[in-house]
Amino acid sequence: MKINTKTTLLAIVVTLVYSVCLVVAIFCALNKIQLNRLFFILSEVAYITPIIYITMILNHLKESKSIRVAYWAYIVCDIGMIVFYIMTKPSGHSIGTYLFSRILALSITLILIIQSFRIKNPILVYPFSLYWIGLLMILFIKLIGWVTMIQKWTVKIFQFSLIAEILLPVSMLYILFQTLKYLASEKVIESPLLKTDDEMGEY
Numbered sequence: 001m002k003i004n005t006k007t008t009l010l011a012i013v014v015t016l017v018y019s020v021c022l023v024v025a026i027f028c029a030l031n032k033i034q035l036n037r038l039f040f041i042l043s044e045v046a047y048i049t050p051i052i053y054i055t056m057i058l059n060h061l062k063e064s065k066s067i068r069v070a071y072w073a074y075i076v077c078d079i080g081m082i083v084f085y086i087m088t089k090p091s092g093h094s095i096g097t098y099l100f101s102r103i104l105a106l107s108i109t110l111i112l113i114i115q116s117f118r119i120k121n122p123i124l125v126y127p128f129s130l131y132w133i134g135l136l137m138i139l140f141i142k143l144i145g146w147v148t149m150i151q152k153w154t155v156k157i158f159q160f161s162l163i164a165e166i167l168l169p170v171s172m173l174y175i176l177f178q179t180l181k182y183l184a185s186e187k188v189i190e191s192p193l194l195k196t197d198d199e200m201g202e203y
Helices: 006-032 038-059 065-088 094-117 125-148 149-163 167-200
Strands: none
Touching: 006 038, 006 149, 006 167, 038 065, 038 167, 065 094, 094 125, 125 149, 125 167
């Protein structure tokens, strides 16, 4: 897939779909309404697709291989964990599974924050970093809520973490709109060169 205005706009539409899915999921979670597996899969596809796209943006920018590997590692782990949960449906009391998935997610997210600050493009470095900082905050809040296990405060912590997840699509939209800005700046740089070539051809 090429990185251009059309594909970036498509990624924005997918992110908006994920935003709607997330709002529905939060509403259902707060009201203890069960969602079916199809909705769960749709939400995951809408979540991971823009992340795959911004990873391809890093390829387009020819960023460091270690940065790109970190992003692909997150994508593989996220898809792997989703498949695992769909296939096995672990109990909410599966302490080992929960801790492993949370610690793995936190570890990779920390690596992604460090790697994102290494992005050389000045337009995209902070939007990319902000996304993972937001995710780290959400994961940390959820982990604290699980560790405390104090009924009253745990419920409030988890409710807050659910609402805080809105930061993810907002941050992703920030990345994608900044990508549009970068693509526009690329065209501005290229245009004078093309014009000069045309003018030279006239003589």
